[in-house]
Amino acid sequence: MKKTKLVPNLTVLLYGPPGTGKTSLTRAFAKEFDIPLCVVESDRLVSALLGDTVKNIRKVVELSAQIAEENGAFILFFDEIDAIASERSNIHEVGEIKRAVISFLQIIDKINYFGTPLAIIGATNHQDQLDSAIWRRFTFHLKFDFPSFHLRKKIIESFINKISNAKIGVDDVILVSLNKEYALLKSKEEKLKSLMSKKKSIQDSNALWNDKTIIENRGILFLTRGYTGADLERGVRVALFKALKSDILTYENFVHSLELVGGTKIHVEQQYFLSASERKYSRDKKILRINHNHLEGPREI
Ligand SMILES: Nc1ncnc2c1ncn2[C@@H]1O[C@H](COP(=O)(O)OP(=O)(O)OP(=O)(O)O)[C@@H](O)[C@H]1O
Ligand SMILES: [Mg+2]
Secondary structure (H helix, E strand, O other): OOOOOOOOOOEEEEEOOOOOOHHHHHHHHHHHOOOOEEEEEHHHHOOOOOOHHHHHHHHHHHHHHHHHHHHOOEEEEEEOOHHHHEOOOOOOOHHHHHHHHHHHHHHHHHHHHHOOOEEEEEEEOOHHHEOHHHHHHOOEEEEOOOOOHHHHHHHHHHHHHHHHHOOOEEOHHHHHHHHHHHHHHHHHHHHHHHHOOOOOOOOOOHHHHOOHHHHHOOOHHHHOOOOOHHHHHHHHHHHHHHHHHHOEEOHHHHHHHHHHHOOOHHHHOOOOOOOHHHHHHHHOHHHHHHOOHHHHOOOOO
């Protein structure tokens, strides 16, 4: 056991909206620590034949435990774990769901008991639907959420870098406007924080996004509220198609592509998070795209 790279009982549940990086983080973690990883698409364990779901779960875990013992460490990743462990599961027969859940619980308990160097990671978009006993079996719960404007800036920059490295021209206006808009948002956020007693996150607060100066100078970060990393990636892909024609990724094309793909938040929340006046603004694509006011630099707030 001393030789293992992992602490026994490493069971982690990753939960949060689709496209926020649960699968990518797991893959990156395995790569970083050079630990073999088996990704299980949980719905593929579900069988129409009675009892086969439980057998499938057992088989995959037993094989992984064996490899973990031989290798010193192994990660078993149950992607979309709700497929086998929730009311939403694809298993139609209630008894079969119960048996699958119980089997899963027993397996985790067994792994923990024997200190098998097997990390079990589960990911779900439907945490509310997850069986509470399953939830409790995971030692760590890692919440994923829609990226803040700080993170969105970093993600966009990393994509832009990749495009530049691929020798595709990128209009400087994109990064210049991104930086200007970011500086304005950051300074506004700082001011709001100092006004608030608690240092709570205000990235989604109306006070920030309903601010007149922020709305007037809205750009990519304003547009991409409620976008996940995956949405941004899709926007970049669309923009790249457009760039093929002109050999350059323009600000206009980039914004238009991001508008085109839309954000995930609007799909996962019943109540759209924008106020009525903001909705009117974002519908007015012409204003949004041609708005380069923020290039003049942050204004006094
Ligand atoms: N925080 C992030 N930083 C950089 N890229 C991200 C981030 N989040 C998501 N992405 C991008 O989005 C893509 C999809 O993310 P991923 O599949 O990991 O999301 P997920 O949370 O597993 O989604 P799902 O719940 O639908 O399975 C990744 O390939 C990555 O390029
Ligand atoms: Mg995933």
